Amino acid sequence: MHPIVAAVPRQAWRQLAQRAASSSSTASSAARLSSFARQQFSTAAKRPIPSFRANSTRSYSSSSLPPPTPPRKKNPNELKFWPFLVVIALGSGGYILLANKRNGMPTLPPKKDDPAGLLAQPSKPTPTFSPDEVTVIFVLGGPGAGKGTQCANLVKDYGFTHLSAGDLLRAEQDRPGSQFGELIKDCIKNGAIVPMEVTVQLLENAMTEAINNGTNPNKKFLIDGFPRKMDQALKFEEVVCPAKFVLFYDCPEEEMERRLLERGKTSGRSDDNIQSIKKRFRTFIETSMPVVDHYEKEGRVVKITATAAPQKVYEATRNEIKKFGI
Ligand SMILES: Nc1ncnc2c1ncn2[C@@H]1O[C@H](COP(=O)(O)OP(=O)(O)O)[C@@H](O)[C@H]1O
Ligand SMILES: O=c1ccn([C@@H]2O[C@H](COP(=O)(O)OP(=O)(O)O)[C@@H](O)[C@H]2O)c(=O)[nH]1
Incomplete structure (x- = not known):
């Protein structure tokens, strides 16, 4: 069974089948869906839900392909990804614009007598009074x-x-x-x-x-x-x-x-x-x-x-x- 299919909660399948039965124009399609759902529950109960991590190196051969995926009802709680993509795109664009703008800005010239920039660091001050005298x-x-x-x-x-x-x-x-x-x-x-x-x-x-x-x-x-x-x-x-x-x-x-x-x-x-x-x-x-x-x-x-x-x-x-x- 396909992992997504196995992960669909039993209750959701039941609702799907019932809704299909009540709204479907043909009784046969409702019956097909209902029997498909029953089949999924019985196999899902026997087989463990595949873990993506555990099976990450496994390749599916054609003989072990999962059964055809049933029509998927859109979950109203499903996470939408497009707002994230928009935010990432806007952020990257802004960064590129800023970087280009900075390229044209003047920078401080390196000091001739301090090529390594060591003098730029504030040095530790010497105390006003020496503990040898005070x-x-x-x-x-x-x-x-x-x-x-x-x-x-x-x-x-x-x-x-x-x-x-x-x-x-x-x-x-x-x-x-x-x-x-x-x-x-x-x-x-x-x-x-x-x-x-x-x-x-x-x-x-x-x-x-x-x-x-x-x-x-x-x-x-x-x-x-x-x-x-x-x-x-x-x-x-x-x-x-x-x-x-x-x-x-x-x-x-x-x-x-x-x-x-x-x-x-x-x-x-x-x-x-x-x-x-x-x-x-x-x-x-x-x-x-x-x-x-x-x-x-x-x-x-x-x-x-x-x-x-x-x-x-x-x-x-x-x-x-x-x-x-x-
Ligand atoms: N050993 C002591 N026993 C009792 N009273 C003291 C003692 N030492 C100081 N005092 C009194 O306590 C108060 C606080 O002392 P002070 O020397 O002014 O403390 P601080 O400078 O630490 O605030 C003063 O009124 C002082 O006279
Ligand atoms: O280094 C200092 C010493 C004193 N104080 C302030 O001065 C107050 C009184 O200090 P003082 O040593 O005169 O009195 P003490 O509290 O020791 O009796 C303190 O509570 C602080 O508010 C301060 O801010 N910095």
């Missing part, structure tokens, strides 16, 4: 973990310059005429991260100023609350200065929340309220912790438990940074 330590931890408190201690004893990314952003937000004021205000209130270009530039400017005005002769910087997102981390180390290591203050959320609500009584900060605090915690977990994990994998994280009293946390900090020659 020491950068990133200070990370959740909001309220005590980063600012510990940085103040380190400044006193080690002569670091403390640059808080949050403080720099708040100053830029309040600077008259700043084009980023509104954006920064919005981000801080919602605990979101300000686009890295702004923060990286503010930090680089502050470092340059501290080095140039002689307030930081030993060129040691604590960069507090930064980087809070992977793109910032990569960008800063690429264009400004690679960091020596990361000081990470680890503190549970309940404790940080308690500290921030207490700080909020006097800080005047737009984000030291419970709604903003919750958003900041979320950003910290989702966006900033991956930065810590990244540096941890590189063996560049000094992790300090920040739940004890400030002085105890500071002692732990001193002990740990000794290991990095500080």
Whole structure:
């Protein structure tokens, strides 16, 4: 039996035969069709439906030819191919037209001094500051973990310059005429991260100023609350200065929340309220912790438990940074 014949559902054949019987002008043609259908069902039940894949190499000899195909009723659900052909034809035509048009367009002349086009690729920038001359330590931890408190201690004893990314952003937000004021205000209130270009530039400017005005002769910087997102981390180390290591203050959320609500009584900060605090915690977990994990994998994280009293946390900090020659 022909594969298409075998694949026609039994119900369809029956309907076909019945319709033919009722509409046919001669009873004999209806009977012929009906008997043909019966024959097909009985053989179809015995023979498996041929699989095109299994028989793809088989050739039919004339003796094994399938029986004559019965008249085929058009299936209203049958997939129409002509719309696909039209789409393919139109697409190919459009492509050819475009390609021909481009052929006539002028192209950039090859550079004489760069025949291989290597200079066309932007080269990796050299950081503004060399880590051999400038020491950068990133200070990370959740909001309220005590980063600012510990940085103040380190400044006193080690002569670091403390640059808080949050403080720099708040100053830029309040600077008259700043084009980023509104954006920064919005981000801080919602605990979101300000686009890295702004923060990286503010930090680089502050470092340059501290080095140039002689307030930081030993060129040691604590960069507090930064980087809070992977793109910032990569960008800063690429264009400004690679960091020596990361000081990470680890503190549970309940404790940080308690500290921030207490700080909020006097800080005047737009984000030291419970709604903003919750958003900041979320950003910290989702966006900033991956930065810590990244540096941890590189063996560049000094992790300090920040739940004890400030002085105890500071002692732990001193002990740990000794290991990095500080
Ligand atoms: N170890 C600590 N124990 C209790 N309170 C602390 C501790 N460290 C800091 N604080 C207080 O918690 C609040 C948040 O500290 P801060 O240093 O401003 O955190 P961060 O810079 O990480 O946001 C401040 O009010 C600070 O005085
Ligand atoms: O690199 C940074 C650092 C801070 N912020 C924004 O500044 C806010 C306050 O940061 P800060 O470090 O001053 O405070 P913390 O949340 O650590 O208490 C953050 O929630 C962010 O909205 C930012 O966008 N990028």
